[in-house]
Amino acid sequence: GRLRLLVLFGGASAEHDVSCVTAAHVLAAADRTKYELIPVGITTGGTWIRNDKAIAALAEATPALPDSLEPAGTEVEPLAEIAGEGDRPTVVLPLLHGPHGEDGTVQGMLELANVPYVGSGVLSSALCMDKAMAKIVAAQAGIPQCRWIEFRAGTGETASLVERTIAELGLPVFVKPANLGSSVGISKAHDAAELAEAIEFALRYDEVLVIEEAVTAREVEVAVLGNLFPEASVAGEIRPGSEFYDYEDKYVNGAAALVIPAELPPAESDRVQELATTIFSTLRCSGMARVDFFYEEGGRGWLLNEVNTIPGFTAASMYPKLWEASGLSYPALIDRLVELASERHAIRS
Numbered sequence: 001g002r003l004r005l006l007v008l009f010g011g012a013s014a015e016h017d018v019s020c021v022t023a024a025h026v027l028a029a030a031d032r033t034k035y036e037l038i039p040v041g042i043t044t045g046g047t048w049i050r051n052d053k054a055i056a057a058l059a060e061a062t063p064a065l066p067d068s069l070e071p072a073g074t075e076v077e078p079l080a081e082i083a084g085e086g087d088r089p090t091v092v093l094p095l096l097h098g099p100h101g102e103d104g105t106v107q108g109m110l111e112l113a114n115v116p117y118v119g120s121g122v123l124s125s126a127l128c129m130d131k132a133m134a135k136i137v138a139a140q141a142g143i144p145q146c147r148w149i150e151f152r153a154g155t156g157e158t159a160s161l162v163e164r165t166i167a168e169l170g171l172p173v174f175v176k177p178a179n180l181g182s183s184v185g186i187s188k189a190h191d192a193a194e195l196a197e198a199i200e201f202a203l204r205y206d207e208v209l210v211i212e213e214a215v216t217a218r219e220v221e222v223a224v225l226g227n228l229f230p231e232a233s234v235a236g237e238i239r240p241g242s243e244f245y246d247y248e249d250k251y252v253n254g255a256a257a258l259v260i261p262a263e264l265p266p267a268e269s270d271r272v273q274e275l276a277t278t279i280f281s282t283l284r285c286s287g288m289a290r291v292d293f294f295y296e297e298g299g300r301g302w303l304l305n306e307v308n309t310i311p312g313f314t315a316a317s318m319y320p321k322l323w324e325a326s327g328l329s330y331p332a333l334i335d336r337l338v339e340l341a342s343e344r345h346a347i348r349s
Ligand code: ADP
Pocket: 146, 174, 176, 180, 181, 182, 183, 184, 186, 212, 213, 214, 215, 216, 219, 240, 244, 245, 246, 292, 305, 306
């Protein structure tokens, strides 16, 4: 029989809508001779809803699916829905970005349910979601990174943090909430006044902040796939449409251009692929992750920016495009991710 592939989408994050688009694309692309596709949407309030309309559409010979799924249909109880009826094998594909999806919380629930799921486990998901903790662990393994400082709310006044930042990092700097994505809460500060504002702004999103020197560099990303023996795709470059790769650029006007493969000397491509798989293993990732770098030409070379354990997955997203350019089609990528999820689950249980 076919494997039940439970596609989890939506969620409480700023990337809710992106996730709904991704889910529609995955349903359209996945091989229906292999999978019984069960789309389950999570509302911004956290309710789980099985999309019956999409399930009915998928039963047709030529399914008419929307461009974007909705968390609409029958409300379901999460653990019961994951388990399904009888003992049909199930794999869960969490297509959720940011907090309560990519940060280990949903992964913890899936561990308790004892089902295989695509992507990283609890520790790695939480680690990669927290920019400060990820940097600390990566630094311990000797991974090159930009200069940065951490700040916890309540441990000092904004004015003294402004002073400390300028003394230690200079200007301009990037101020980020530790636990977020999609550029939400992030700003670039060019002077002391902007820095104070950037700190106050980021503190609305998290009680831990990361402040980094602003590097002048190219942005290069590598898709990694695998469990204990991960493989790297060709590298791709992002050319932001504005001063940095912000939310608008990512999802609203799509002004950023993707260059695949990135134009790099062969030795540098090899180097960044090797770094990407090392980082993937260092941060205990499994299944998939997109490892994002700054490439400081003529300077320090490769600097890790961040790791995203549930990278953007629409047809236009970097992660699947990098694999396509490396010889793995979108449907084949889904198959491989499902296989990796099953393998990891079999080893661990
Ligand atoms: P997110 O997880 O929200 O994507 P990032 O840390 O990747 O957060 O930052 C978003 C974007 O901001 C990056 O893609 C890059 O364009 C810019 N940026 C972030 N940090 C720096 C930095 N230290 N120097 C230069 N640009 C940066």
